[in-house]
Amino acid sequence: MEMTGGHDDVHHTADSSLNESMLSLAHPYQPSGIRMTLENADLWQSFHSIGTEMIITKHGRRMFPHCRVRVSGLQPFTNYVITMDIVLVDGFKYKWKKEQWEMAGAADPHPPCHTYMHPDSPAPGRHWMKQPLSFPKLKLTNNTLNQHGHIILLSMHRYYPRFHVVQADNPYALRWGSVQSFSFPETAFTAVTAYQNPKITKLKIDHNPFAKGFREGGTHSHSKRLSNKSPPAKRPTLDRDDLSNSSPSLQRMPSTSQFTQMEASRASTQQSLKGGHLSGSALEPDPSESIHVEPLVLREYNCSSDEQMVPASMPYQPYRSEYGMFPYPSRDPDGAQIFLHPPPNSRSASEPCIQQHGYYHQYNTTADWSQSPVLSYTTW
DNA sequence: TCCGCTGACACGTTTGAAGCGT
DNA sequence: AACGCTTCAAACGTGTCAGCGG
Numbered sequence: 414m415e416m417t418g419g420h421d422d423v424h425h426t427a428d429s430s431l432n433e434s435m436l437s438l439a440h441p442y443q444p445s446g447i448r449m450t451l452e453n454a455d456l457w458q459s460f461h462s463i464g465t466e467m468i469i470t471k472h473g474r475r476m477f478p479h480c481r482v483r484v485s486g487l488q489p490f491t492n493y494v495i496t497m498d499i500v501l502v503d504g505f506k507y508k509w510k511k512e513q514w515e516m517a518g519a520a521d522p523h524p525p526c527h528t529y530m531h532p533d534s535p536a537p538g539r540h541w542m543k544q545p546l547s548f549p550k551l552k553l554t555n556n557t558l559n560q561h562g563h564i565i566l567l568s569m570h571r572y573y574p575r576f577h578v579v580q581a582d583n584p585y586a587l588r589w590g591s592v593q594s595f596s597f598p599e600t601a602f603t604a605v606t607a608y609q610n611p612k613i614t615k616l617k618i619d620h621n622p623f624a625k626g627f628r629e630g631g632t633h634s635h636s637k638r639l640s641n642k643s644p645p646a647k648r649p650t651l652d653r654d655d656l657s658n659s660s661p662s663l664q665r666m667p668s669t670s671q672f673t674q675m676e677a678s679r680a681s682t683q684q685s686l687k688g689g690h691l692s693g694s695a696l697e698p699d700p701s702e703s704i705h706v707e708p709l710v711l712r713e714y715n716c717s718s719d720e721q722m723v724p725a726s727m728p729y730q731p732y733r734s735e736y737g738m739f740p741y742p743s744r745d746p747d748g749a750q751i752f753l754h755p756p757p758n759s760r761s762a763s764e765p766c767i768q769q770h771g772y773y774h775q776y777n778t779t780a781d782w783s784q785s786p787v788l789s790y791t792t793w
Numbered sequence: 794t795c796c797g798c799t800g801a802c803a804c805g806t807t808t809g810a811a812g813c814g815t
Numbered sequence: 816a817a818c819g820c821t822t823c824a825a826a827c828g829t830g831t832c833a834g835c836g837g
Contacts, residue, residue, distance in 0.1 A: 468830085471799070475828070508796085555798085568797070606798050607831090614830070623829040625805050 446486035449595040452545045453481045457599045463612045465602035473552030473563040477621045481547040487538025494534040494579045499564050502571040509609035524557045524565045566604040573601040
């Protein structure tokens with residue numbers, strides 16, 4: 414079993430991969446050894462490189478690829494709750510035009526977002542670290558009246574999944590001092606009710622076993638099916654979680670920095686986007702900081718709740734901005750932000766907590782934890 | 794007219810119960 | 816009786832398409 418004390422080597426490995434600009438932002442010590450790795454990273458990268466789209470339907474649609482992560486650095490015998498939510502990348506909506514996504518104005522008002530709790534929660538750290546955890550049953554919907562706990566998204570808006578590791582014996586006794594949030598830029602996607610990019614369709618058909626019926630015949634496969642009935646297939650036990658087991662992993666290495674460093678980082682990010690042409694999603698790193706599948710680096714802030722993010726290792730299909738500016742994110746307008754409220758008095762009201770690669774978080778301190786509606790939105 | 798959304802459709806996959814043998 | 820394996824059928828999940836509505 415992977416024990417907390419055994420990660421020093423990995424930390425060193427990752428730290429040695431820091432480039433100069435990142436080193437200048439790194440904090441000399443790390444407050445937490447919790448790390449999260451995206452297991453099916455290469456699959457995500459395949460989609461990310463052409464612009465991931467996720468279908469949302471009234472009754473809920475599963476994600477594909479779904480999120481599969483490995484956690485390490487937990488205390489083996491301490492209980493943790495692991496949750497996932499999906500937050501807006503920025504404050505814009507998009508449209509598919511001329512074979513690419515481009516901005517189509519400000520984002521629509523967003524409904525409250527559900528937080529999806531992993532069904533194993535709460536569980537001791539050794540359980541979480543024993544094997545990768547995935548969220549294959551999570552469904553996305555555009556039905557704001559959804560009563561099934563599906564995560565509500567808006568079509569034509571960009572999102573990314575976010576994971577929270579909370580030290581807690583039960584979901585009703587979360588300890589704010591130990592919340593760690595993780596996100597992966599390559600998991601950003603555009604929510605759609607129908608696929609826009611045919612490349613995405615093809616990639617999904619190639620990788621998703623549920624779509625095998627569409628592998629041949631292209632767009633005319635539907636009519637083909639009508640005349641080519643095949644006998645019922647045997648029942649091979651195919652574990653969808655194993656579809657990308659061989660994926661190289663993207664590792665999330667905690668590092669810390671402080672507010673002044675965040676400002677520098679933001680300035681750097683904005684500078685990298687000069688010219689108005691987006692080099693990628695709002696989560697996309699400066700290309701000069703792009704790291705490949707080697708241990709990745711993130712920037713994190715030493716606060717009660719951290720969000721850790723690593724750059725994607727592949728360029729993303731460019732987004733065309735009609736505004737000549739980087740789609741600077743909104744303040745996480747969905748309800749999920751409330752999940753990250755720190756306990757009262759834990760930080761100043763205006764202190765920004767996280768800003769990485771253009772993504773900017775600021776804690777809302779208008780509600781304290783005891784009043785947080787997160788649990789009422791949490792589903793598992 | 795354009796564009797996004799919805800439901801029907803047929804197919805493959807998953808799941809769990811039932812049956813059988815050891 | 817308990818266990819493990821196989822078989823079967825229903826449920827589920829998928830992308831495509833036509834039609835609808837704003």
